[in-house]
């Protein structure tokens with residue numbers, strides 16, 4: 001299927017020779033500073049925006065996460081500490097966590113700063129507005145700036161890794177091809193976009209893609225694996241080639257600390273199912289999900305699930321040690337979600353509206369068919385006293 005191509009993108013594609021790998025297209029559509037969905041700040045996160053995330057449902061998410069962050073910060077050091085958030089979106093999680101930590105851990109808060117890593121200027125503008133009046137010192141910087149003077153603390157990546165550009169590959173029954181986005185010129189109808197398979201992948205020429213295919217069990221040495229041979233021709237999936245560079249950058253900003261990734265993620269065996277014939281990429285806008293990845297580039301969010309094994313391998317290769325991982329539903333129950341829900345029953349009548357909104361948000365956060373199935377994956381860097389296990393990995397309080 002073809003889709004109209006906006007003038008700015010047609011110009012880029014012409015300059016690139018008429019076609020680009022899917023990852024380049026995704027990067028432009030999301031992060032182009034003028035036209036990209038995040039780069040321009042056009043996409044809005046939240047109930048009345050393009051899509052809702054856990055922090056955008058209200059302050060309960062941060063309220064439940066705060067004890068976990070406080071535990072890690074206290075374990076990490078007794079000096080100055082940083083709570084870093086990569087890709088803070090509207091700034092809801094950062095603002096709500098800062099408020100919780102300042103109110104409930106005032107001693108800790110006196111040596112804590114908030115650092116926001118946001119590559120898209122359009123998003124950073126709204127974050128500045130949201131964080132006006134933040135009770136902690138707050139600064140925005142790039143990974144490179146922070147890496148020049150690395151800090152101790154906790155780094156959060158909530159629904160960020162799913163926004164990294166991915167490559168798409170197609171199985172042709174005997175070999176793999178990289179998917180391309182192609183520009184078609186038509187003087188009468190105007191330029192349009194379509195997806196098309198590129199040249200067959202060669203192990204040496206496409207080493208980065210090949211190593212990701214290997215990791216997912218889709219090739220053995222330099223031949224298709226038995227798992228791939230069982231897949232139907234045309235089966236398409238995505239490869240997270242941006243993960244290792246991102247995790248290396250993340251490692252460069254902390255001397256000692258914890259990285260908490262919260263995102264959609266699937267085990268390899270679920271990712272590689274024959275029935276998942278189009279991979280996991282989806283487009284989001286106006287609270288609607290769509291499989292049409294080429295429609296209105298720069299107006300829709302594009303997001304791919306993570307593969308758990310790929311994240312773990314990329315993290316290990318980047319110097320991170322796994323602390324543990326859990327589904328969000330279980331993690332939030334361990335952090336006291338049931339008690340918070342129960343506590344709402346004691347709300348005063350004048351608090352009814354807030355209590356009902358809170359109840360709805362808490363139930364959405366643990367819904368096993370939606371946000372509750374998100375994964376919390378925690379990694380450590382450097383030596384610190386973590387004799388007490390991470391709170392989110394414990395059994396829920398009785």
Ligand SMILES: C[S@@+](CC[C@H](N)C(=O)[O-])C[C@H]1O[C@@H](n2cnc3c(N)ncnc32)[C@H](O)[C@@H]1O
Pocket residue numbers: 038039045053054055056086087088089090092117118119120123157158159160163164246
């Ligand atoms: C799906 S939104 C998530 C927003 C917020 N964390 C939330 O959950 O509500 C993705 C965010 O990550 C940012 N982002 C995209 N690529 C990034 C990267 N390479 N490093 C850090 N942030 C990135 C986007 O600009 C946006 O703010």
